[in-house]
Amino acid sequence: MRRLASVTVLLAVLTALADPADAEVPPVPPHGRFDQPYRGFAPPSTLLRDGSPAEAGLDPGPIDDALRRVRSWTEPDPGTGHPMFSGAVTLLAHDGVVVARRASGYALRYADAAGTELAEDRRIPMRTGTVFDLASLSKLFTSIVALQQIEAGRIELTAPVARYLPEFATSGKGAITVEQLLTHTSGLEPDLPLWRDWPDIPSRFKAVLDVAPVNPPGSTYLYSDLNMIALQLLVQQVTGRRLDLLVRDGITGPLGMAHTGYNPPPSARASIAATEFESDPPRGLVWGEVHDENAWALGGVAGHAGVFSTADDLAVLGQALLDGGSYAGHRILRPDTVREMLTDYNGAFPGDAHGLGFELDQRWYMGALTGPRTAGHTGFTGTTLVIDPASRSIAILLTNRVHPNRNWGSINPARRAVADGLARSLAVRPRRGPDAWASIIGDTTTNGASATLTTVPLAPRGDRLTVSFDAFVDADPADQLLLESSSDGVSWRAVPVRANGCGAPGGEVNALTGYGDRCWWTVRAKLPASGPLRLRWRYTAGDEYAGRGVYLDAIRVGDAAGTLLDAERDRDALTASGWRLATR
Structure with a gap:
């Protein structure tokens, strides 16, 4: 059984997920x-x-x-x-x-x-x-x-089409497989003007059998109507x-x-x-x-x-x-x-x-x-x-x-x-408590638009802060969710984070992005702190397609002495621009 390639949800970090069909089936979601x-x-x-x-x-x-x-x-x-x-x-x-x-x-x-x-x-x-x-x-x-013909044993997926349709072997097509027709990797060109350049149905089908590939079979993806006409001739x-x-x-x-x-x-x-x-x-x-x-x-x-x-x-x-x-x-x-x-x-x-x-x-x-x-x-x-x-x-x-x-x-x-x-x-339910912060710019595709969620100034007791939060990210790969810090509220720098979720451990990255995994990540970060600073979560939209959205929940900031900020209890410690509290 082949394995499905996972979408990359952390920049060059999260590993591929196994085919869900190979795993133990979890309880049925609501x-x-x-x-x-x-x-x-x-x-x-x-x-x-x-x-x-x-x-x-x-x-x-x-x-x-x-x-x-x-x-x-x-x-x-x-x-x-x-x-x-x-x-x-x-x-x-x-x-x-x-x-x-x-x-x-x-x-x-x-x-x-x-x-x-x-x-x-x-x-x-x-x-x-x-x-x-x-x-x-x-x-x-x-x-x-x-x-259906493969299930019936009349065709093998990896076999050359010419095994069943010998005339298809002409013009360098002898190695093209059934699989390559189905996946548009045969090398055949997109189409031919069959209606214009050939006089009748037999000659039009023969033109498909006679055509030469424009690329070596298996070397590239090229969507082609001719693949499906050839498949028609094969099953017939x-x-x-x-x-x-x-x-x-x-x-x-x-x-x-x-x-x-x-x-x-x-x-x-x-x-x-x-x-x-x-x-x-x-x-x-x-x-x-x-x-x-x-x-x-x-x-x-x-x-x-x-x-x-x-x-x-x-x-x-x-x-x-x-x-x-x-x-x-x-x-x-x-x-x-x-x-x-x-x-x-x-x-x-x-x-x-x-x-x-x-x-x-x-x-x-x-x-x-x-x-x-x-x-x-x-x-x-x-x-x-x-x-x-x-x-x-x-x-x-x-x-x-x-x-x-x-x-x-x-x-x-x-x-x-x-x-x-x-x-x-479809709902994205909060990970903790009755609601979560959701971006409202994800409904647009405005290039460069940003949403920020910013803390009040924090005064750490010691030389290090720890940050934890849960994140749900289903957005265009050009979009980014960053954690940033600032000592003056004007100049900001990215804070590397480490995310875990969906059964795949993640390494340290500067931004979270991606789509397709449909689960919450647990995110952690540590950063030096020599004096008061602010933290902010910044979501930036790219210029392509909006996804299901970006959500933040269970935000906590701590220092050597304990908790400095618990957003589940102190919502006023966060200033939102382009975010809203959502229950789903």
Whole structure:
């Protein structure tokens, strides 16, 4: 069993954590906790049901805020004159409870590529059951089918693809393995204009078999649609069946995903979100058929794109994986296979963590739910699925952001906002007493913004001070939490600290940072003191992504004679700027 690489939570200090599945399973945390992560799969009996955030132990405020923001992005922006996307469906679930399911905007809104809006009576409002073209989320279905064939013994993960598909060996691809297709380390280029440069489906598939790698296999990470088309050809070869039938019989049928599949019938068009007005190729409004040009040119069934689905059906797939590969008594994968699917195989390529089909640990769209086991995928049409085993949570945002055209900009802020809303609804409980100090600048990404928590002047009795506190840090790696000292309240210097937590001892560092561990650290420091001084805790935001937050608790300062400051008893001894007292 491979081991998951831990996120670095102390600068170059904390060691990698073992795969939680290899450890003894601890007692089950309560609902709604961010700082007590789950270590194993949910009970196989866990089924999705509707409920309020309160029923799931969540704070409804961040969820409501995320839903408001998604709705606002379906309205024209004064700066651009158009919305971020025409419409959206948002679904959030925690511990089997669907705590939010909201539709906003329109499934059909525009009359042309320029963005001329249809008359109100000709528009189709978005509904929670609207069907979306998932685009690259389809890769997850292809990957699951491949893993099912591995379980059945028809394929070996580390075997060359050419063992099963001999014609794939051409042009220097003989060494490419099944694993490299699943992890996008095969060396194949991102795509080919199959729809434009080859005349028919057989020649288009042959082009994928004939293409030469642009990098030596295994030498780099390069996301490629061709990997999944090759995987499609592989599973079709070893089973003698088409990919769409394998998906139907192996995934959507057993899981009861009745609204998921390829090539929806024309009669379903009114229930499907419209996508782009295309002129090259000259398809006009693409609505009810796959948007991706190559998938369209391959007949609508392709390894990289082509699946249509709803938010509720995707939630079932997500819950099946959280449950260890089964749902409502129907198993699609073994638990050990799901564990491997959510294990990082790309440790050699920092920042490109990838399991077997799933992307892992991608803050640019997973937001504050990000961790080493957080899995997901996005789609070009504006779709997003995030599955967080550590909190047993699912965040889904489906949009038709390419309607009326693909040039209206990125929707990544919306993707993060949805994940952030769910993450911030989960509690971080104080370590000691009824509350803890929480930073309020973590909700922004203002580069260089700082929050300070400063003591009154302290007069040590002796030549040394000892400082202890508990810290919860889930922030962007560019953010830093420092302990500093000053004799005059003007000039400050960093105080090295030593932190322990999450089962990994830490050495001495100047700053605390990082995300993904989701637990409190116990922090200690010693510093010389020749006279009165002040201490302060300074949290500085970087210019990237905010995480779940930074918390301080149980602050104590002592000297040779005993305790000088106990913040649990004397709150007035601290002056806060950018911090607040929080109960969760």
